[in-house]
Amino acid sequence: MGLSFTVLGSGSTGNATVVSSGDKMVLVDAGLSMKKMDELMRGQGVSGHQIDALFVTHEHSDHIKGLGAFARKYELSIYANEATWGGMERHIGTIAPEKRVIMETGESFTFGSMKVQSYPISHDAAEPVGYTFECDGEKLSLATDLGYMSDKVKREIIDSDVLVLESNHDTEMLRMGRYPWNIKRRILSDVGHLSNVAAGEALCELITDRTKRVYLAHLSLDHNMMDLAMLTVNSILENNGMFYKKEEHPLRATYHDRPTAWDEVRRK
Template identity: 85%
Template sequence: MGLRFTVLGSGSTGNATIVQGNEKTVLVDAGMSMKKLDELMRERGIAGHELDALFVTHEHSDHIKGLGAFARKYELPIYANEATWGAMERHVGTIAPEKRVYIETGEEVSFGSMVVQSYPISHDAAEPVGYCFVEQGEKLSLATDLGYVSEKVKRQIIDSDVLVLESNHDTEMLRMGRYPWNTKRRILSDVGHLSNVAAGEALLELMTDRTKRVYLAHLSLDHNMMDIAMMTVNNILEDHGIFYKKEEHPLRATYHDKPTPWDEVKRK
């Protein structure tokens, strides 16, 4: 089968992604209630007892809201770096010592036949990370909550078969929006979130002949729309001579309130 995945939800209301290899299945983040996670998973025909582990990117509520309850219910080990454990400890409740797994940022973990690679990202959290999943030569990269796409991040996620990339906000919508200026400044900063334009410009360097699909993720409900994000990113690609026939276009949507279809990474 190889790698496949579904983004259960993406955005400020909650983030969670299931990645399934030939031997192991993991959940990345648990940013909704346990009830909501179970509901979204049922929509994709999978249950919590089928999971083998939970990986955490960082401690913000939209990534760990249901973490403790969900992990306890299904007796899942939780993988996170030491700084993230320290920052989220008081929010997730009691986790049995044998279920607390510390991984260093930049470390690779062999998980069955799947290799999980963590890498540092720029965000206003204790020690935020992204993850890449590699199995049988297939590579899926998750890259959200990025203030900017650093050279180190580019080296990590370039040449992915499938990339889930943040396209958080339309800059003008954010500037004109109702948020206080301090919040806007944080979102626009190097430890905030990636704009549609920044996502498109990053893809000019990240997409290679190997790249099959790119999912635009973590869209703001207040300062973005998927149609705008898609159009902005597509226009940047086309302006630089990257054209696609409609049926072959690589851009895909994620949703804040429903899961994406299962996607096999190797699928053309």
């Protein structure tokens, strides 16, 4: 067994990630329409019927757009903290009481051989969380929608085999972009999104000898480009004496319009 995953979609157009331990499979967020979720999952060789639970990071629409419909279709239990339930209930339709699981931030759950651990993050939502996954000594961490990289988050996600980390925007592209200043200020704030530079600086502390791959995620369509994000992050790692080698810690892309290939976490 062991962990594997596919990021079905990443960015403001919709976020969803499937994580499998071989004997169990969970979905993190459902920010795409139910029809799109079904289509993408079929393309990845899986069905909603194989999902054992659905975990929610926070109530913003790009994370819950298809949540209610998908959960009802496949009779899935939804795991979210009480504040997130309060923020999303009116947007996801009726959920059967037995399918509503109210978790505490920081709580962990075990599904077969997979351990799912929640941790608090900084974002302008009711009570947002990130998740780590562990199985057979492997660790996968999902960390997006971060206003800043707190010491708490670092402690939770450091020493991951694979890390999916937000690299949302290039600061100068954002400052010069078309958004009104109040939205720019929100994105740049401690409850907004992590910039390319902030992602690179965080990785200087997060990457260890154990780290195999880092996926840059939740890129802005208006204020970033994947090539720019990778160049910025690589440059920061090299300039900080990381002796960063692509063959050892390759950066990978996520996409707003297609899934990533299935990735087996143990793979070198």
